[in-house]
Amino acid sequence: MQHFLSVRNLSANTIETILERAEVIGGTREQHTGRYFAANLFFEPSTRTKMSFVVAERNLGMDTLDFHTETSSTAKGESLYDTVRTYESIGADLLVIRHANDNWCDELGSSISVPIINAGSGKGEHPTQCMLDLYTIKQEFGAFQGLNVAIAGDIKHSRVARSHVSALKTVGANVYFVNVPGFMDESLDIPSLTMDEACTMCDVVMLLRIQHERHGNGACDTTSYLEKFGLTIERERKMQNHAIIMHPAPVNRNVEIDTRLVECDRSRIFQQMENGVAVRMGIMDYLLAERSVFV
Numbered sequence: 001m002q003h004f005l006s007v008r009n010l011s012a013n014t015i016e017t018i019l020e021r022a023e024v025i026g027g028t029r030e031q032h033t034g035r036y037f038a039a040n041l042f043f044e045p046s047t048r049t050k051m052s053f054v055v056a057e058r059n060l061g062m063d064t065l066d067f068h069t070e071t072s073s074t075a076k077g078e079s080l081y082d083t084v085r086t087y088e089s090i091g092a093d094l095l096v097i098r099h100a101n102d103n104w105c106d107e108l109g110s111s112i113s114v115p116i117i118n119a120g121s122g123k124g125e126h127p128t129q130c131m132l133d134l135y136t137i138k139q140e141f142g143a144f145q146g147l148n149v150a151i152a153g154d155i156k157h158s159r160v161a162r163s164h165v166s167a168l169k170t171v172g173a174n175v176y177f178v179n180v181p182g183f184m185d186e187s188l189d190i191p192s193l194t195m196d197e198a199c200t201m202c203d204v205v206m207l208l209r210i211q212h213e214r215h216g217n218g219a220c221d222t223t224s225y226l227e228k229f230g231l232t233i234e235r236e237r238k239m240q241n242h243a244i245i246m247h248p249a250p251v252n253r254n255v256e257i258d259t260r261l262v263e264c265d266r267s268r269i270f271q272q273m274e275n276g277v278a279v280r281m282g283i284m285d286y287l288l289a290e291r292s293v294f295v
């Protein structure tokens with residue numbers, strides 16, 4: 001595997017191998033020798049993905065190359081391709097990219113020789129978020145086969161949901177969507193539940209942020225969203241004892257979830273962020289070992 005652009009082509013074996021590598025490498029914080037450069041090219045805002053990549057790269061002994069759209073030649077009109085080729089030319093050994101275009105991976109994947117990691121492609125995919133979520137689920141339940149996972153929220157505009165549909169099916173989980181009018185994506189053939197049904201029957205209730213920035217017509221009215229479709233205290237009480245709450249974050253508190261539940265006992269929201277470092281270390285180690293950069 002040269003790049004890490006999508007979870008669609010990952011076998012269950014590759015998913016398990018990366019998760020195992022993340023577990024080993026995250027635990028030891030193993031330092032590698034040599035001088036390697038990782039470039040973090042975020043054309044869209046990010047806190048946890050970007051910063052956990054920076055920490056993961058430094059834990060692996062890599063130097064990090066920063067990038068800001070407003071102070072780079074992007075501000076002069078330079079294209080994504082030319083920016084990426086520039087970083088490759090000046091010696092980046094690995095490129096981490098987030099961009100609003102759904103299809104940038106298809107355009108870059110075949111023309112760049114150093115590994116590229118997709119840190120978010122428009123509404124397309126968010127494969128490293130998916131892997132850290134799988135890691136969190138495995139940490140909790142030990143395996144995926146037969147687990148019931150409900151994904152609730154703005155599925156239509158969610159790259160996280162698109163990655164999860166593919167990977168969760170690959171590893172044998174049952175995936176359900178919570179039916180929120182206007183936020184469904186009928187092209188994804190997934191059975192739907194009400195939020196009350198999801199809370200009663202699922203092992204994992206995964207909430208998604210309402211992605212106002214992708215709606216095109218500004219922020220939508222969320223006044224009654226929590227009560228109608230969100231995770232209220234009343235619904236949380238219907239969850240099974242072992243069931244967990246997840247959210248890729250950032251969270252719209254009191255919209256997708258009652259703010260009192262964000263750090264409740266069954267919430268794994270900050271655990272997901274913590275796991276992001278180990279999993280991103282695991283993914284980079286996996287890609288670079290294949291190229292004999294790390295041995």
Ligand code: CP
Pocket residue numbers: 045046047048049050129248249250
């Ligand atoms: N979950 C996630 O991608 O968060 P950031 O946008 O802060 O990176």
